[in-house]
Amino acid sequence: xxxxxxxDTPAKPARERSTRQFQAVRDELARSGDFRSAQDIHAALRAxxxxxxxxxxxxALQSLVDSGAADILRTAGGEAVYRECGDTHHHHLVCRSCxxxxxxxxxxxxxxxxxxxxxxxxxDVSHTVELFGVCGQCQRQQQ
Amino acid sequence: xxxxxxxDTPAKPARERSTRQFQAVRDELARSGDFRSAQDIHAALRAxxxxxxxxxxxxALQSLVDSGAADILRTAGGEAVYRECGDTHHHHLVCRSCxxxxxxxxxxxxxxxxxxxxxxxxxDVSHTVELFGVCGQCQRQQQ
DNA sequence: GTCACTGCAAACATTTTGCATGCTA
DNA sequence: TAGCATGCAAAATGTTTGCAGTGAC
Numbered sequence: 236x237x238x239x240x241x242x243d244t245p246a247k248p249a250r251e252r253s254t255r256q257f258q259a260v261r262d263e264l265a266r267s268g269d270f271r272s273a274q275d276i277h278a279a280l281r282a283x284x285x286x287x288x289x290x291x292x293x294x295a296l297q298s299l300v301d302s303g304a305a306d307i308l309r310t311a312g313g314e315a316v317y318r319e320c321g322d323t324h325h326h327h328l329v330c331r332s333c334x335x336x337x338x339x340x341x342x343x344x345x346x347x348x349x350x351x352x353x354x355x356x357x358x359d360v361s362h363t364v365e366l367f368g369v370c371g372q373c374q375r376q377q378q
Numbered sequence: 379x380x381x382x383x384x385x386d387t388p389a390k391p392a393r394e395r396s397t398r399q400f401q402a403v404r405d406e407l408a409r410s411g412d413f414r415s416a417q418d419i420h421a422a423l424r425a426x427x428x429x430x431x432x433x434x435x436x437x438a439l440q441s442l443v444d445s446g447a448a449d450i451l452r453t454a455g456g457e458a459v460y461r462e463c464g465d466t467h468h469h470h471l472v473c474r475s476c477x478x479x480x481x482x483x484x485x486x487x488x489x490x491x492x493x494x495x496x497x498x499x500x501x502d503v504s505h506t507v508e509l510f511g512v513c514g515q516c517q518r519q520q521q
Numbered sequence: 522g523t524c525a526c527t528g529c530a531a532a533c534a535t536t537t538t539g540c541a542t543g544c545t546a
Numbered sequence: 547t548a549g550c551a552t553g554c555a556a557a558a559t560g561t562t563t564g565c566a567g568t569g570a571c
Contacts, residue, residue: 524570524571529564532561542554543551
């Protein structure tokens, strides 16, 4: 649990050659716009005919996160999920049963987060807000 | 990522015997009041002379989470961390640098979450809200 | 032609599970 | 005494890394 401050600015080339595989990962992530696990992306690419190694997917995603082009988040199951980090910041309402995700905007939450952080003297604040529930359709099926 | 609906209400005994090991885990968790990883707790118990297996620590923590006595959270590193959870539902503002966590209450967020879920026809809603930032102390050290 | 990127597989870390034994009620 | 909880070790899962080969520039 010891997060280290980035004391150095390593001369990290951060990807200098653009390759088919890297593009494929980036595209796949952008296509859905939703949170996707590395394994998921890897499977999708394989299914669509692209030949990409799992390690490469991880490396590409890592690279995207490093460069700020993607967001990373951990699911309750311990999987890392990635999302293209566009300009619009939003959250998700995910159905526990069918997995469908609804995109939600929460100006109220944004404001609250900033306010709380400020009050405690924290800066450079980011936040994670995810809602889980059962959607109407699944409720009916379960009843 | 396919969450299955709990079609049954398994007669989960949820711990019927109180044992020294279980108490030890609960106590250790309560002692610090902060987020602790299973491995961390295991090491601490071993260090203090208690003989507790790692699997037992995991089982005890799982049990505490199931019964609502503990909160579980994933670190950026993918480790699961646990914290004693009182009756009050609250969130955390965690320092990215030193790991210190501040407990925050967010009635505004609770209301917003319920509202959003309701508007989309979702029921049985839970939510995850975590704030990350750099605390004042760490800011000064880094400058 | 060089060297970064890729792919495979092995290594790793964390968490879960199977099974024989111990201990609580 | 009966049966849940424990402990060990093996398995499972998700992710990272080493290294030789390939392809972009």
